[in-house]
Amino acid sequence: MTSLDSIQQRQINLTHAYVVNNAARWWPSWENMTNPTPSQVKDNILSRLNGSKVGGGYAVVWGPALVMDGDYVAHITVVLMGGKSGNDTVVVTSGTLGNSLKDQLDDLDIFPMVPLKNLIKSCPVSANLSQGTADGVTAILTTASTISGQGTLNDFLGKQRSGATIRLVGHSLGGALMSVVALYLKDKFSGLNFHCETIAAPTAGDGFFASYFNKQMAGNALRIYNTLDVVPMAWCATSLDFSLTLYEPTNVIDPVMKEMVWVGIDTVTNNNLNYTQWGMGNANMELRLCGELQAECTSYSAQSSYQHIYEYMSLLGLQPGDIPMPPFGS
Numbered sequence: 541m542t543s544l545d546s547i548q549q550r551q552i553n554l555t556h557a558y559v560v561n562n563a564a565r566w567w568p569s570w571e572n573m574t575n576p577t578p579s580q581v582k583d584n585i586l587s588r589l590n591g592s593k594v595g596g597g598y599a600v601v602w603g604p605a606l607v608m609d610g611d612y613v614a615h616i617t618v619v620l621m622g623g624k625s626g627n628d629t630v631v632v633t634s635g636t637l638g639n640s641l642k643d644q645l646d647d648l649d650i651f652p653m654v655p656l657k658n659l660i661k662s663c664p665v666s667a668n669l670s671q672g673t674a675d676g677v678t679a680i681l682t683t684a685s686t687i688s689g690q691g692t693l694n695d696f697l698g699k700q701r702s703g704a705t706i707r708l709v710g711h712s713l714g715g716a717l718m719s720v721v722a723l724y725l726k727d728k729f730s731g732l733n734f735h736c737e738t739i740a741a742p743t744a745g746d747g748f749f750a751s752y753f754n755k756q757m758a759g760n761a762l763r764i765y766n767t768l769d770v771v772p773m774a775w776c777a778t779s780l781d782f783s784l785t786l787y788e789p790t791n792v793i794d795p796v797m798k799e800m801v802w803v804g805i806d807t808v809t810n811n812n813l814n815y816t817q818w819g820m821g822n823a824n825m826e827l828r829l830c831g832e833l834q835a836e837c838t839s840y841s842a843q844s845s846y847q848h849i850y851e852y853m854s855l856l857g858l859q860p861g862d863i864p865m866p867p868f869g870s
Contacts, residue, residue, distance in 0.1 A: 548594060550764070550827075550856050553630075553737050555595030555863050556620065557711035558849075559588045560632045562865050563604065564613050570866040572639045574611040578604055578687050585618060593862035598622035601629075602696040603685040607642065614642040615679050615717070619696060629704065631693065633680055633721070635712030635740075642679075646672035647713055647742070650775050650815070651807050656749060659720065660727050667749035669720060670775070670815075676713065677720045694728065702731035712771055712848065715741025715763075719818060723756055736761040740848055742774040743815040753818040754825065763819045766855060768831035768847040775815040777808040790833060793840040829855040842869075 563584045564576045573580065581604045590596040602619035616634040621627060636643040649672030656667040659677060669677075684692045697706065706725070710718035715738030722736035736757060753761070765772040770786065773779035780801055784793055793801070808815060819825030831851040837843035850868050853859070860867070 545762075547857060550737075551594045551858055551862075552623070553707070553709045554711070554739060554852060554856055554858070555589070555592045556598075556630060556632045557635070557709050557714060557739055558863050558865050559585055559592065559595060560604075560616055560618060561634045561637070561711060561714070563588070563616055563618075563634070564606075564637060565866070567864070572612060572637070576606070576613060578606055578685065581606060581613075581616060582618075582687065585620075588864040589620075591864045593858065595863070597624075598628075598630075602690050602693065603687065605680075605683045605685045605693070607679045607683050609640045609642040612639040613637065614640040614646075615676060615683070617680050617683070617693065619693070627704075628707070629700070630707040630709055631718075631721075632709045633714045633717055635710065635714040643676075643713060646676040646717075648672065648804075649675070650804070651811050651813060653746060653813060656720075656723070656745065656752070659724055662727055663723075663752065665748050665752050667745060667752045669745040669749060670743075673716055673720060673744045676717045677724065680717060680721060681724065697725065697729055697732065700729075700732060703733065705733040705735060708734060708736040709738075710741065711739045711852075712741060715739055716744040719744050719753060719761070719763075722761065723753060726756060734760060737764070738762075739764045739852060740766065740769055740771055742771050743776060743817050745816075746814045747816040750816040750818040750820070754822065757818075757825075759824065761819065761825055762827055763817065763825060764827045764829065764852075766829045766831040766847055766851055768833065768843075768851065770844045771848050772817065775804060775808055775813065776817070777805050780805050780808070787833065787840055787843050791837065791840045791843045797840060831855060 598620040601621045604618040606613040607615040650670045653668035708718045770783045
């Protein structure tokens with residue numbers, strides 16, 4: 541079995557996350573699919589995993605479950621099984637999907653915050669989440685797989701053998717959601733072992749949430765982020781303010797994006813929102829990657845997009861083409 545702490549495992553997790561992120565897009569145009577069926581999305585996941593450098597050899601054993609958002613989908617969630625051991629089991633949920641207004645709302649709905657107790661009744665602390673995160677997690681947990689009548693994710697996990705290890709993976713919004721899903725599943729299925737790995741994720745909740753997560757998932761979670769990626773800087777007011785000058789003097793932030801960041805800072809400061817990333821300062825729970833500015837990215841928007849997606853491939857030792865996905869700029 542591949543070590544959970546190896547560079548190869550990091551590459552596999554990134555591949556799984558990126559393939560699911562783009563599973564509702566056509567190839568080779570990479571346009572978003574309208575009204576995709578679960579079978580179409582499943583076929584895309586399998587063919588692209590098998591066409592990747594390190595992510596193949598997995599079967600879809602549950603899902604994909606699709607949250608419909610008008611003509612498009614949000615929160616694609618799937619369970620994969622395979623790998624070198626044949627029984628490596630991983631739950632993957634997608635990040636923000638193009639054309640999904642729900643995903644965008646779940647990204648930006650940061651006030652008011654809501655109690656984690658709304659999802660985990662036994663939570664002993666006054667931890668709070670963003671409303672968008674709570675809504676996204678609820679959608680993931682309540683949406684059933686319509687393929688073969690498999691039921692919800694809970695239904696599937698309830699049938700797994702005691703002692704099994706389940707990996708939980710997500711990029712960007714998917715990572716924020718998976719950090720909360722990890723706590724929920726750990727509470728519900730005490731006989732299973734959960735390992736959570738997030739990549740480029742924004743903050744899901746406040747300082748009490750971060751502390752609770754650190755305690756519950758100690759030794760079983762890793763948050764990966766690129767120092768030049770703006771998204772993990774949300775929603776801490778200090779880091780958001782720093783993000784305004786992150787790429788200067790080469791790429792100065794444009795007025796429209798600057799206004800959006802200012803609105804976020806005002807919301808956080810005016811309402812005393814203590815958004816805090818879990819794992820901060822803990823070498824066993826966070827992996828800090830130092831990205832490099834890309835000269836071909838001539839605007840703040842292009843640079844931030846590159847750093848949020850494509851730079852992670854380079855930083856984790858993958859090359860363009862190692863993961864079937866849209867080329868930069870498409």
